[in-house]
Amino acid sequence: MRQDTWSLGGGGLALWFTGLPGSGKSTLSVAVARELEQRDSRLVTMLDGDVVRRILSRGVGFSRTERGDNVRRIGFAASLVVRHGGIVIIAAVSPYRDVRAEVRTLIEAERGHFVEIHMDTPFSECVARDPKGMYAAALDGRLPLFTGVDDPYEKPLSPDLRIPTLLYNLPAARDLVLGFLDEHHYLVKTGRVGIR
């Protein structure tokens, strides 16, 4: 599919939020999406954990291979949005460096910008927040292969953007992301360029 002889798309943007469970990915990604709907003329699609678990990864397990395949599927879905000129926002633990690099390649092959955003929340803080009680279960041994507890989370070494969430509240973190996009001329402003 998408053989080299086919027309290439482009003009899209992928914001990939990676970080430990409970690091704040979903919350920030929704805030950023709302803002982009006001400030960018392109349509926004969210790929969050829910749709991913419900559709793309039903029945997928927690081995390294399976986790990798899961992230590749999300990346493939994201690449379709970018190919067709949209904005896609992904909130996924996506724990492995090599698979995140693969996904970047896939998105850039569709002539889109890929922005890796690391939600840099300390492990102790994620455990303290534990919004879904999953750390408690993992630390008790009731939930095996939980990222950060007994499965690795490989921090990005040079993310496009790092959000030290202990230092920024939600509006400030949102503005950090929007400011980054604006500075890099990654926004297509409403009313300026009429792609849609």
Add this chain to the structure above:
Amino acid sequence: MRQDTWSLGGGGLALWFTGLPGSGKSTLSVAVARELEQRDSRLVTMLDGDVVRRILSRGVGFSRTERGDNVRRIGFAASLVVRHGGIVIIAAVSPYRDVRAEVRTLIEAERGHFVEIHMDTPFSECVARDPKGMYAAALDGRLPLFTGVDDPYEKPLSPDLRIPTLLYNLPAARDLVLGFLDEHHYLVKTGRVGIR
């Protein structure tokens, strides 16, 4: 994701080729895609068996549930293209009526047109062609749960378009599809509407 409060996309088109293995789905879908690249201003994405097996469905088995989930994933990927205003062409056995109906609903929720195209090639003809030798293996019992042999293919009862492939050669079948799209005003002609 894509909660009701988010902006809706639209303007896309999904052509879903369904039929027995060896019925000619891939061949015709490629011919149609090439023609659409000339005659429609929207970008075309092909979702064929290869990308599906390699990315969306790696490790997926052949139980009814797993086959259904596989088709749902393809449908989800297709819905992203439609949401962002593109054309997506799917060539997938997609043997079950209820899952094809689900996929239609998903695509139409993104305000796109869904065209179900049944490659109506008789079983005996598919077995005679057997381009990949898979019918031979299935009929020998070496390839269990093969659609048409020991797993059901549920013919569409009212497809948008039925291609009796014994009666049409490739260019004629391609023209049948294009003619259908044109008649239903599903084409966005190059140079007429400048979406892209």
